[in-house]
Amino acid sequence: MTFTAAKKEEIRLRYLEVDSSNVADVLDNMNLLQQGLSSEFAPYPETTKRMAGWAYTIRGQMTPYPQGGDADKMAACQGISSGEISVWSGDGNGICYFGELIALGMKERGSVGALLDGGIRDVRWIGEHQFPVFACYRTPVQSIGRWKVTASQVPVYMRGHDGGNVIVxxxxxxxxxxxxAIVIPVEHVETVLIESERLTVIEKNIRIDIANGLSLADALKKYGHV
Known part of the structure; x- marks a missing residue:
């Protein structure tokens, strides 16, 4: 499915106004039951509240190699575009995939965040740059010499909410x-957004009515299950 750049940004900004919980409910109703990511994914720094964007995938694996950098990693990072989130997948448990300099380079290219099925470092400085990251852990241990990028812009596996894998x-x-964190397949992105926005409006109205004295039981009678 192809969108214009303007349409993609419109969709991205609208997603920033809905909750992942509503999105998850919509996906369940569409029988898309394996889109939620593991609870191990957490914001770094903790003050990071939310991020939304289009997936730009990067895959790597553990392999020993000499010090001196990872040219394939640098090349992959340079391919990211405006409105995209870099999605990092691999088998590098205990290894940092992503640090401050990569964040700065991606931010310069218009990236709006990173999602790491792996580790992050330079947390304080990434926070100073206001670049949102969700990762599975933090570690000072770099990837150079240990973990190497093998591909970009290919389907990748990310650990899912139930211990299985989610394809991104x-x-x-x-x-x-x-x-x-949750993944919305591109072919359903508009349908899910519209329904999530509808649920968001209902929930706002429920909160207003309850604040004005309506009981929860009566609110559920009025609005139904949300």
Whole structure:
């Protein structure tokens, strides 16, 4: 599915106004039950509240190699575009995939965040640059000499909410907030957004009515299950 740059940015900004919980409910109703990511994904720094963007995938694996950098990693990072979130997948447990300099380079290219099925370092400085990251852990241990990028813009596996895998393809949509991280397949991105916006309005109205004295039981009678 192809969108214009303006349409992609419109969709991205609208997703920033809905909650991942509503998105998850919509996906469940569409029988898309394996889109939620593991609870291990958390914001770094903790003050990061949410991020939304189009997936730009990067894959790597553990392999020993000489010090001196990872040219394939640098080349992959340079391919990211405006409105995209870099999605990092691999088998590098205990290894940092992503640090301050990569964040700065991606931010310069218009990237709006990073999602790491692995580790992050330079947390304080990434926070200073206001670049949102959700990762599975933090570690000072760099990837150079240990973990190497093998591909970019290919489908990747990310650990899912139930211990299985979630497939993320280039161009799928990523939403992360206080409740966690979820993947919206690109072919459903508009349908899910419209329904999530509808649920968001209902929930706002329920909060207003309850604040004005309506009981929860009566609110559920009025609005139904949300």
């Amino acid at each position: 393809r280039p161009g799928d949509f990523i939403l992360c907030d206080d409740d966690g």
